[in-house]
Amino acid sequence: MNVAPHLERLRLLRPVKGRLAAALLCMGAGVLIQLGFPRAIAWFIDHAAQLQQHGIPPHLVLGMLGAAVLLAAASSLRFYLFQSASQHIVLRLRRQLFDVLIRQPIGFFDQHHVGELTSRLHADVLAVHESLTVGAANVLRSLCVFGGGVAMLLALSPLLSLPLALFIPVSLYLGKRSGNSYRQRAREVQSSVAESGKVAQEHFANVRLVHAFNQQAGASGRYGRAAGRALGAALANVRLAALFQGSLQLLLYLALLCTLCFGAWLIGRGELTVGQLTAFILYATMVTESASSLAEFWSSWMRTLGATDRIFELLRLAPRAEDGLQPATLSGRLRFEDVGFRYPQRPAQAALDGVSLQVAPGETVALVGSSGAGKSTIANLLLGHYPPGAGRILFDAFDATALAPAALRRHVALVEQEPSLFSGTIAENIRFAVPEREVTQEEVEACARRAQAHDFILAFPDGYETVVGERGVQLSGGQKQRIAIARAMLRDPAILILDEATSALDAASETLVQAGLDNLMRGRTTIVIAHRLSTIVHADRIVVLAGGRICQQGSHAELLRQADGAYAELMRHQLAQYGRLDAPLEAA
Known part of the structure; x- marks a missing residue:
């Protein structure tokens, strides 16, 4: 078995190892208390007559109550620590993936659809949250319960443990077999989800065009077909999971039935008490459920591998090299x-x-x-x-x-025919030109004045803090152009590229924009x-x-x-x- 994909995902746990260690301590305390309860129940059953005559000792009641409170506190803290670790891992993974993607050369984005990449960044990363910490926490707990339960079963009756010796390896084998199929199916599910996300992103990004040509029904049909393919892949995965769950349940009840019948025979022979059989059944339930959880986790883990294969392929991409000469000025x-x-x-x-x-x-x-x-x-x-x-x-x-x-x-600075604006404020869009330092409000306003934009910005109730909406949808074409010109002025480039900067404007807007462009072009090399x-x-x-x-x-x-x-x-x-x-x- 190739262990590299497993190690690649487990390395994500390294930054939260402190939280995970604390969570494991809480888990250990909870498992020890949980393993003690069946023994306590057996003692109560076997001493029922004595307790009926003398009553339950107060110290025993206090001890049981204290154990219950400690178990609740350990479980609560364990849940918080594992869940918070999971959220930190998801955030860190998303940031790593975004950092890798945003640094790829433009040719990369020519080959990959934005909707697909967005789906990888959100939907695929969630698969890590489901398995890597929450699922891993459950499997570690199951391992502890499994080991402790087996030890208790052998201590109570090695002979009665024989039926379980068949159930456990069979359930683990089923988990391994189904897991191999899950990985490929999960990869197909994530690909189909990414495809439907791509269709949705395309139509939302061009929603005005969709409405202009009355293509709402066509858009719904295309998304419905893409979503239908995603549903088909998901249902195939669900059918496999249902078959696996049914098989495990059948094995579980067969094992418990055999245990009950064999245990009743041992009680008849005087080799086992009723309390011991009760404790044995409880421990057997713990062990079988833990074995089922281990098998189910393996299947879930393989689904995670399949769902996140594409993420780690992207993370392994080398970002474009940023080394080279860095001249302070260019003529x-x-x-x-x-x-x-x-x-x-x-x-x-x-x-x-x-x-x-x-x-x-x-x-x-x-x-x-x-x-x-x-x-x-x-x-x-x-x-x-x-x-x-x-x-x-x-x-x-x-x-x-x-x-x-x-x-x-x-x-170099660029002013496009259709300026690209972000959904933040006007001031943020102008400041976007200079990422290397903090830009003062005075600098922003000075550039806006030279771009013939200051007056219309102040006419808005929120002035420079006006939110422009996605791609500047709240502004006219001429207003967007003048903000783009102000942004280019703030950059103060040696080389200016005007990509058909006034071609889509009416005469009045063109006059104002051209005045801003004249100010911008003065003293600069300009490619029009x-x-x-x-x-x-x-x-x-x-x-x-x-x-x-x-x-x-x-x-x-x-x-x-x-x-x-x-x-x-x-x-x-x-x-x-x-x-x-x-x-x-x-x-x-």
């Missing part, structure tokens, strides 16, 4: 040298093919081209989300692959992924991309003079389609 000079790149999910298609480009410090370069031309890929490479597949990217004189990813990103003509005509240089290659470079006027060039053709097409100068450069 913003960029250089692409024959850069090629293919996304891991689309290895047959080149997203960039031999791109060479130089950007001077403080220069504004607009990237234009049709969808799939490579504009967003350049932004992804600048942010360090992916390493280039060929060639190299230089930041000043530093090769991007030689820089620590976190150090590189400290000098262009969508509207108004956002690129003032760029120092326009780079036209097609099929992952650069096909033209120059100012707006220079490129228009090349009447047969891709840029001029793009302008003619868009102006003919929209009939206005601020028309998008690419079809939506």
Whole structure:
């Protein structure tokens, strides 16, 4: 048997070993008292006539009462210590898993659905809570009761213990056999639960789209089918558990029936008293129930192994290396040298093919081209989300692959077309830009003023403490953009990436956002992924991309003079389609 998976999970107990040791002491005290009760009952039965004549001695009553109180206190404390240890382990495991996941490269999240990862983080981790401490506590208690009970049985009547000698190994064998099946079935259950969680997360995240297309019934159907598959896997597991439980109960009652019949025969022969048989039956019940618990725990433990296999596979993932050069400042000079790149999910298609480009410090370069031309890929490479597949990217004189990813990103800021906001307050979303230090309220407000956001923030009753809702749902598009601009200003980057930052705004909002962008862009190297003509005509240089290659470079006027060039053709097409100068450069 491979012991590595078992040890891997048992190591989780190390941080709470103090609590577990105290819980084990309480457990030992409780088991000793529990093992004494059948002996006491036997004494009462065999001395019933004497007690009837003289009464029960007061010291005996006090002793029994004290033992009951001590048992209750030990049981209560044992339960608290094991349960609190379990909660600490679950929290620690979740934090470890989250820390590993959040540090994975972006390519990892391209391959794993957020709903699946969330299910692993919550549902799968609970399986550890059920078995590792609570289940382990029960099995340790069962072991103690089992060992003490067997010793008492042998002391009372070795001959009468024979029927149990058959029941115990058979029940443990059944537990082992069923446990082997449980592990695979539990893995299937957790996978199907993760799949249904993925479906739910997708539809909740896009609930406005679901309502816009009246797809509520379709969403319910897709979730119902996924949940049905999870139910089928769970019921298969339940059927196996039911068969196992029924088999154990049958063995238990057969063993007790044999014990009763054999015990009555021994009483008739004068080799056993009624009190001793009663005590024997009580001890036999303890032993058989403990043996059943041990067998059941093995099955439960194997279910836990199956349910948590994926968790430990994820925990073994190596986070992206954060070592490398950490320059204190960058001027913003960029250089692409024959850069090629293919996304891991689309290895047959080149997203960039031999791109060479130089950007001077403080220069504004607009990237234009049709969808799939490579504009967003350049932004992804600048942010360090992916390493280039060929060639190299230089930041000043530093090769991007030689820089620590976190150090590189400290000098880069991004303003997206649809800004990503968290569900906290406006101030928290602005402060998000600087994780390295505490940001004062004065800094937050100063950046908001420059981003043209201060006035509308103060118009809210809670001001900067206004909760924006999930993905900023309580704010308009222009308000979200200006908060994103304020966030980028707080970062004070050398390199700024504007990913179609005004393409989805109306004219009034665009004017305010553009004013904030002008403040943000001043003195910084700026890469503009262009969508509207108004956002690129003032760029120092326009780079036209097609099929992952650069096909033209120059100012707006220079490129228009090349009447047969891709840029001029793009302008003619868009102006003919929209009939206005601020028309998008690419079809939506």
